[in-house]
Amino acid sequence: MTDMTVTNARSGGLSKIALRWILYILLGIFALYYLMPLFVMLTTSLKSLDEIRTGSLVALPRDVTFDAWRTAWSGACTGIQCEGLQPYFWNSVLIAVPAVMISTLLGAMNGYVVAQWRFKGANIIFSLMLFGCFIPFQVVLLPMATTLGKLGLAGTIPGLIFVHVVYGLGFTTLFFRNYYVTIPQELVKAAKVDGAGFFRIFWSIFLPLSLPIIVVTVIWQFTQIWNDFLFGVSFSQAGTQPITVALNNIVNSTTGVKEYNVDMAAAIIAALPTLLVYVVAGKYFIRGLTAGSVKG
Amino acid sequence: MAPILDIKNLKKNYGSTEILKDINVSIEPGDFLVLVGPSGCGKSTLLNCIAGLEPITGGSISIAGQDMTEVSPKDRNIAMVFQSYALYPTMSVAKNITFGMKVRGVDQATQDKKLQEVAAQLQIEQLLNRRPGQLSGGQRQRVAMGRALVRDPALFLFDEPLSNLDAKLRVEMRTEIKKLHQNLNASMVYVTHDQIEAMTLATKIVVMKGGVIQQIGSPAEIYNRPANLFVADFMGSPAMNLIPAKTRANGGATEIVIDRPAAEPLVLKDTQNANLPADVILGLRPEDIAEAGYRSGDNVQTADCMVEMVEPAGADTYVVSHLGGKQVTARLHAETTATPGAALPMAFDLSKVSYFAPETGARLN
Known part of the structure; x- marks a missing residue:
């Protein structure tokens, strides 16, 4: 590689080098453009209100203060309550963690059935599930509200878990199905001859194979559920609202002076968990997306 | 049992x-x-x-x-x-x-x-x-x-x-x-x-x-x-030679007539099988065709055949010639002097011959 680059540069002369620099500069500009909002958010959240009012938007903070973060976490007012994001953050955790786990597990089972236990109409059922991925959420708001009411889950955290599990299933099934079709059917046959049943094969053979796709599914589902606003705002009530709804309330219900630094800090807090999931599991995410056949 | x-x-x-x-x-x-x-x-x-x-x-x-x-x-x-x-x-x-x-x-x-x-x-x-x-x-x-x-x-x-x-x-x-x-x-x-x-x-x-x-x-x-x-x-590699042929009764034996390009038809005499239909497909394994002099027995008959191709395979040499409109492979000993384009006297061993009906493919003998 290195040799090739060197010879290319020599034979191409200056114009090649110039082109390369232009490319890097362009890419750098795009990267800066993309990172700018994050920069502004971070710096603003570390400034005092006075400094925001007097200073420039892009300037670094003169005095770094974490007051805004403290307020956002435990003191900011959402309407009449002034407890900050804290309780809503834990609401979101209580919703997202079980919903991600249940939908991933069910998706794995569905995928396993659709991919490896072919039955009459398997394709139709899979297509219908796939179709479920593309139903706009607005369409299901009213029927879901009725269903939740009938189940006695309206306005509760289990209710929100239920909603997210139901609407996550299409995607999780798709992920696992596409992963499991690459596993040779002979594996199931061998296990059947060995005497293993449906669940035994799933637990002992398929699940241990599934780490890459589990990571992909968990990241996808966690991001979807954590960032969800529509279901959160529609199917929650005071006390069960997720963090996205609380963030909206903090930003929109300020009276008097707009506390930009608190808003920014709150937004970053709300975004941190998904960021964390990507950092921790990101390399598996790429690996899982590109994972082809399983080498036996 | x-x-x-x-x-x-x-x-x-x-x-x-x-x-x-x-x-x-x-x-x-x-x-x-x-x-x-x-x-x-x-x-x-x-x-x-x-x-x-x-x-x-x-x-x-x-x-x-x-x-x-x-x-x-x-x-x-x-x-x-x-x-x-x-x-x-x-x-x-x-x-x-x-x-x-x-x-x-x-x-x-x-x-x-x-x-x-x-x-x-x-x-x-x-x-x-x-x-x-x-x-x-x-x-x-x-x-x-x-x-x-x-x-x-x-x-x-x-x-x-x-x-x-x-x-x-x-x-x-x-x-x-x-x-x-x-x-x-x-x-x-x-x-x-x-x-x-x-x-x-x-x-x-x-x-x-x-x-x-x-x-x-x-x-x-x-x-x-x-x-x-x-x-x-x-079954078998190289595959059995399947040669279209005509039969005619001649006393107690059956004569098998195989067309050849630019030569007299090859006539083989089979004393084991009688009552064959007029048109048959003759099945002969490559090892049942040898160079003349290398095979003996009651059912061995010799005829000159034109060699088209010679394929040495180490232990044996395969020789391809043309009979009845088909390529026919013979399995010869490794030291054969067969050369493409020249005639070679070959021995046909009919002791294990098979006959098939051309229409149904079923075995006749």
Whole structure:
């Protein structure tokens, strides 16, 4: 590689080098453009209100203060309550963690059935599930509200878990199905001859194979559920609202002076968990997306 | 002795497509049955039906005297080795081999004992803690066989187990499977599309085509007396020469007349077979045509033939000439002086000749 680059540069002369620099500069500009909002958010959240009012938007903070973060976490007012994001953050955790786990597990089972236990109409059922991925959420708001009411889950955290599990299933099934079709059917046959049943094969053979796709599914589902606003705002009530709804309330219900630094800090807090999931599991995410056949 | 495997009138349809039509096969304990045929002939489907992995449309299957038609695979007292080996990728070799016993609730001490026995038998003791991904093709093959052996079943099923190995290893493993069969005196059903594998391993061969059994017999019967043109052409390498010919009675013998390009027709005299129809297809194995002087016997006749091509193959030299509108391969000794474009006196040994009807392909003698 290195040799090739060197010879290319020599034979191409200056114009090649110039082109390369232009490319890097362009890419750098795009990267800066993309990172700018994050920069502004971070710096603003570390400034005092006075400094925001007097200073420039892009300037670094003169005095770094974490007051805004403290307020956002435990003191900011959402309407009449002034407890900050804290309780809503834990609401979101209580919703997202079980919903991600249940939908991933069910998706794995569905995928396993659709991919490896072919039955009459398997394709139709899979297509219908796939179709479920593309139903706009607005369409299901009213029927879901009725269903939740009938189940006695309206306005509760289990209710929100239920909603997210139901609407996550299409995607999780798709992920696992596409992963499991690459596993040779002979594996199931061998296990059947060995005497293993449906669940035994799933637990002992398929699940241990599934780490890459589990990571992909968990990241996808966690991001979807954590960032969800529509279901959160529609199917929650005071006390069960997720963090996205609380963030909206903090930003929109300020009276008097707009506390930009608190808003920014709150937004970053709300975004941190998904960021964390990507950092921790990101390399598996790429690996899982590109994972082809399983080498036996 | 009661048959270890008895298949009666087995039928298998996928929707309206008939995959297997009226299959009847039975084997005795200790038999090595090979199902052979071109791809798509239904041989693997038949094996899957025997294993219980595919439901059957009609007929019955019994194993060791018990009707297994509706029984699930785990209760059929069988073990199976798959083409892709189908080793459980996340389990160690030891766990792969003991998985079946674990599922059936065999106690740990017995599991360990059997594992050691099988590992020693297959010489895979040093691999027991590895994962399948860390093994070579031949080693995986051994582990797959170990998984079957440990079961100690009434019937072993092999689904093209050697087709993923390279040529040299394939021959080695073939010998090992044959040894295994002899040592265990086990009953086996083996699917392959490789007719040499079929010939070398089998005590009994079933040749299939299009879901229909073409012939059942010992390797020698299949090779020497193929039941029809398909079997004649499929079994043996190079394939049997199938030459269109006319017959005429001449006293007690039959004269076989074969057209030749730019030469007098070749006339062979057959004293063994009479009452042949006027048009036949003559089947003669390449080894039944030799250079004149190298073969003797009552049924050997000599004629000059034009050599088209000479293919030295080490131990033998194959010589191709043109008879009856077909290329005809003769298997000559290695030191032959045959040269392309020159005539060579060749000896035709009719003692093992086959005749087939041109329209139906059925054997006539």
